[in-house]
Amino acid sequence: MKNPRLLPLWLFPIESPLKEISPAEENIANLLPPIRAYQYRHARGYARFALSKFLKINALDIPLDALPGKAPKLDNNLGYISFSHCKDALLIGWSAAKIGVDLERSDRKLAASQLANRLFTKEELQRLEQLTASKLNSKVLENWVLKEAVIKWQRGQISKDCIHWNINQESHIASHKKLNYTVNVFMKHYQSWLIGIAYSDSVNKDEIIIYSN
Numbered sequence: 595m596k597n598p599r600l601l602p603l604w605l606f607p608i609e610s611p612l613k614e615i616s617p618a619e620e621n622i623a624n625l626l627p628p629i630r631a632y633q634y635r636h637a638r639g640y641a642r643f644a645l646s647k648f649l650k651i652n653a654l655d656i657p658l659d660a661l662p663g664k665a666p667k668l669d670n671n672l673g674y675i676s677f678s679h680c681k682d683a684l685l686i687g688w689s690a691a692k693i694g695v696d697l698e699r700s701d702r703k704l705a706a707s708q709l710a711n712r713l714f715t716k717e718e719l720q721r722l723e724q725l726t727a728s729k730l731n732s733k734v735l736e737n738w739v740l741k742e743a744v745i746k747w748q749r750g751q752i753s754k755d756c757i758h759w760n761i762n763q764e765s766h767i768a769s770h771k772k773l774n775y776t777v778n779v780f781m782k783h784y785q786s787w788l789i790g791i792a793y794s795d796s797v798n799k800d801e802i803i804i805y806s807n
Contacts, residue, residue: 601797603695603789604644604686605806606636608679613639616654626662634662637677641666641686644805645675648688665749676746683787691794694747696739700788706734713741715760715771736788737761740779743790744768747777766797 615623615638623631638660646653649672658675660666666675678685678697687695707730710722718737725733740761745752748770758772761779768779780797782789784804791797 600803601687601689601693601791601793601801602644602648602803602805603688603791604640605697605784605787605804606640606684606686608636608682608684610636610640610684612636613643614653615639615642616658619660622662630662633679637679637684637686640684641675641677644686645672645688665746676743678742678746680787685787685789687791689793689795692747693794694743694745694792696742696746696790698735698739698788698790700732700735700783700786702735704731704735704738706731709738710734713738713756715757717760717762721762736763736781736790739788739790740768740781740792741790744770744777744779744792747792747794748773748775768792 612635615635619638623634626634641658642653642656645656657669657672658666659669666677668675673688673690674693676687676693676695678695680697680699683697685695685697687693710719722730722733741756741759744759745755748755758770759768760771761768763781766779767776769776778793778797780791782802
């Protein structure tokens with residue numbers, strides 16, 4: 595396996611030509627609605643493409659288990675993988691330790707106050723109190739991206755777990771008070787996107803490598 599300290603991320607435009615997927619994955623894609631089928635083929639094909647280059651394994655031999663609506667898994671002790679889509683790109687993250695990633699356009703507009711009041715913890719809301727309206731959207735968006743990443747790390751559910759995760763960007767720590775989980779988090783601004791990373795190991799920005807077209 596590659597250096598376990600490395601944390602590679604791959605960004606692929608949504609309009610990138612589809613890559614080959616397994617026959618079993620093709621059978622699943624054929625059962626999905628057209629838009630969902632395209633997303634499914636795109637994510638699985640590029641996950642296989644990226645990992646084949648990184649791990650030096652034939653793309654169709656990557657032991658990827660990624661059913662629709664389920665967290666993707668790698669068998670044979672080949673590490674951990676996580677996917678995220680936004681409107682114009684796909685993000686894939688790999689690690690030797692458990693990982694969750696999320697991707698969003700940095701210019702996305704939110705109903706920031708309503709979202710925060712509904713799904714953020716008291717501690718998170720307190721950290722937002724002193725922000726001007728112009729800064730509130732970007733800070734809530736960052737916090738939201740990190741919440742999505744930690745819930746993917748947890749293999750949890752937005753509706754069930756979001757309110758229990760407390761994100762502290764200053765300490766780079768997220769904690770789930772109900773389940774007593776603690777995980778490292780890291781926010782990366784890259785070109786037009788925000789990348790949220792939740793990682794079982796410590797997160798060192800020098801060990802994060804982004805591959806993009």
